Amino acid sequence: LCHQIKVFIFTGNLTDCPNKVLIANLPGEIEALSGSCLQIPCKFKSTHHTYDITKAKNGVWLQNKTTFKTNPEAVIFNSSGSVNKNSLKMIGNLREEDCTTVFPDLKTSHTDSYFLRIQSWPFRATDVCHPLHITVKDSPWSPSINVPSDLKEHQSVTVTCSAFTPCPHSPPELTWTLQQDSFNQTEKNTDGTFTTKIQENITLSDTHDGYNISCSAKYPVIGGNKTAETEVTLSVSYAPRNTSASISPSGLVSAGSLVELMCSSRAKPPPRFTWFRNNKDGATNVSVEQVYRFNGTQRGKFYCVATNHLGNQTSSFILVNIISEKRVFLMFCLLSMFH
Numbered sequence: 279l280c281h282q283i284k285v286f287i288f289t290g291n292l293t294d295c296p297n298k299v300l301i302a303n304l305p306g307e308i309e310a311l312s313g314s315c316l317q318i319p320c321k322f323k324s325t326h327h328t329y330d331i332t333k334a335k336n337g338v339w340l341q342n343k344t345t346f347k348t349n350p351e352a353v354i355f356n357s358s359g360s361v362n363k364n365s366l367k368m369i370g371n372l373r374e375e376d377c378t379t380v381f382p383d384l385k386t387s388h389t390d391s392y393f394l395r396i397q398s399w400p401f402r403a404t405d406v407c408h409p410l411h412i413t414v415k416d417s418p419w420s421p422s423i424n425v426p427s428d429l430k431e432h433q434s435v436t437v438t439c440s441a442f443t444p445c446p447h448s449p450p451e452l453t454w455t456l457q458q459d460s461f462n463q464t465e466k467n468t469d470g471t472f473t474t475k476i477q478e479n480i481t482l483s484d485t486h487d488g489y490n491i492s493c494s495a496k497y498p499v500i501g502g503n504k505t506a507e508t509e510v511t512l513s514v515s516y517a518p519r520n521t522s523a524s525i526s527p528s529g530l531v532s533a534g535s536l537v538e539l540m541c542s543s544r545a546k547p548p549p550r551f552t553w554f555r556n557n558k559d560g561a562t563n564v565s566v567e568q569v570y571r572f573n574g575t576q577r578g579k580f581y582c583v584a585t586n587h588l589g590n591q592t593s594s595f596i597l598v599n600i601i602s603e604k605r606v607f608l609m610f611c612l613l614s615m616f617h
């Protein structure tokens with residue numbers, strides 16, 4: 279009647295693994311923030327014949343201070359209330375195989391391995407094979423900003439900033455350079471840990487290219503707040519805009535001298551340029567360079583088109599006014615006469 283599963287009581291002997299008597303489902307490794315609480319996700323199960331879930335009574339936490347093999351000091355918590363060294367609270371219902379525990383106000387000295395023990399007479403066992411290692415840090419986790427890749431203008435995207443939340447009862451406060459009334463909430467992850475996020479949908483335009491989004495997570499801790507920040511820079515593709523054509527030299531060009539037409543445009547990725555010359559029967563493609571150089575022989579109307587994979591934009595017309603040698607001579611004479 280009085281079964282004792284001796285092998286698994288107060289032993290840290292890893293050759294006993296896997297332990298088929300009690301299997302604790304813990305994250306294995308978890309990080310905590312000093313001065314904050316930690317909610318430890320915890321489930322357990324057993325297939326041992328003495329195990330009767332309806333009788334699950336006591337959940338016990340052991341700390342691997344040295345080795346807890348016969349060391350009663352190793353017991354830091356007993357849900358019966360007999361031991362509670364760190365004001366732990368087992369908030370899970372043991373009869374539902376839930377041993378979720380809240381560890382308030384952690385200190386860096388609490389960094390250690392912890393083991394779960396379940397007692398429901400005559401069953402009692404410690405899972406030494408699945409310890410929970412808690413690492414208590416002094417500085418908080420930087421939040422992460424999630425933006426889809428390959429951003430284009432006119433696209434509507436969801437930007438999310440999320441932060442690890444050790445203590446769902448006092449989650450970090452997230453703020454960012456986007457709108458402050460963003461959708462925000464604390465969510466449970468599949469592994470039982472929590473994440474706090476803020477989210478906003480934005481419709482992208484060229485003005486978002488190079489825009490910095492910074493997000494800060496303020497963790498409430500005993501005696502103040504601890505803050506960490508993350509920044510990302512958006513890279514948004516957009517079709518050409520502000521496309522314009524200019525001429526050098528400006529004004530009248532004497533016949534046969536060099537004319538330079540320059541096309542400029544703002545686009546991401548940078549555009550290709552095509553120069554057209556207007557004729558009676560439409561336009562002809564005369565150059566595919568950003569700067570079109572030619573020797574002026576006759577008047578002409580030119581324009582350029584800037585193109586990238588998102589679209590194209592046409593500049594306004596530019597007039598090339600050629601003045602012949604003969605006229606230059608006449609004008610020279612005319613001018614001389616007045617002096």
Ligand SMILES: *[C@@H]1O[C@H](CO)[C@@H](O)[C@H](O)[C@H]1NC(C)=O
Pocket residue numbers: 291292293294
């Ligand atoms: C661990 O357990 C095995 C068998 O269960 C035993 O042979 C071995 O001596 C134990 N080792 C220690 C360090 O207790």
Ligand SMILES: *[C@@H]1O[C@H](CO)[C@@H](O)[C@H](O)[C@H]1NC(C)=O
Pocket residue numbers: 342343344345390391409
């Ligand atoms: C328990 O503590 C001892 C002594 O510090 C160490 O050697 C051992 O690795 C620890 N065990 C676990 C599971 O952390």
Ligand SMILES: *[C@@H]1O[C@H](CO)[C@@H](O)[C@H](O)[C@H]1NC(C)=O
Pocket residue numbers: 336338353356357358359360395397
């Ligand atoms: C936990 O408390 C119960 C009730 O006081 C006691 O029977 C049990 O032995 C304790 N367990 C440990 C490991 O201290």
Ligand SMILES: *[C@@H]1O[C@H](CO)[C@@H](O)[C@H](O)[C@H]1NC(C)=O
Pocket residue numbers: 451452453457458459460461462476
């Ligand atoms: C979170 O949402 C609430 C309303 O749901 C809003 O009042 C609050 O300003 C939001 N907080 C942040 C940081 O966006």
Ligand SMILES: *[C@@H]1O[C@H](CO)[C@@H](O)[C@H](O)[C@H]1NC(C)=O
Pocket residue numbers: 436461477478479
């Ligand atoms: C953002 O867009 C998604 C999908 O398009 C939608 O499900 C969500 O409700 C939107 N969120 C807000 C805050 O508008």
Ligand SMILES: *[C@@H]1O[C@H](CO)[C@@H](O)[C@H](O)[C@H]1NC(C)=O
Pocket residue numbers: 488489490511
């Ligand atoms: C964005 O951040 C980078 C690096 O911190 C900085 O060089 C740049 O000037 C910022 N851009 C804007 C628009 O503030």
Ligand SMILES: *[C@@H]1O[C@H](CO)[C@@H](O)[C@H](O)[C@H]1NC(C)=O
Pocket residue numbers: 451496498501502503
């Ligand atoms: C911590 O942050 C909260 C929320 O922003 C604020 O109300 C409080 O004054 C801050 N506490 C300290 C000590 O800075």
Ligand SMILES: *[C@@H]1O[C@H](CO)[C@@H](O)[C@H](O)[C@H]1NC(C)=O
Pocket residue numbers: 519520
């Ligand atoms: C560029 O074009 C936009 C409209 O597309 C206009 O609002 C802006 O003033 C232009 N900028 C310059 C420098 O011409």
Ligand SMILES: *[C@@H]1O[C@H](CO)[C@@H](O)[C@H](O)[C@H]1NC(C)=O
Pocket residue numbers: 552563564565566
């Ligand atoms: C312009 O002409 C060049 C050379 O003939 C050709 O490669 C290019 O595809 C033409 N571009 C357009 C937009 O017609």
Ligand SMILES: *[C@@H]1O[C@H](CO)[C@@H](O)[C@H](O)[C@H]1NC(C)=O
Pocket residue numbers: 534536571572573
């Ligand atoms: C323009 O004219 C100059 C001199 O008349 C000549 O050397 C040059 O090759 C010409 N350039 C072009 C592009 O026709």
Ligand SMILES: *[C@@H]1O[C@H](CO)[C@@H](O)[C@H](O)[C@H]1NC(C)=O
Pocket residue numbers: 552583585589590591
């Ligand atoms: C500019 O785009 C329009 C429609 O998007 C297309 O019909 C036209 O051929 C394009 N022009 C050039 C020069 O690529």
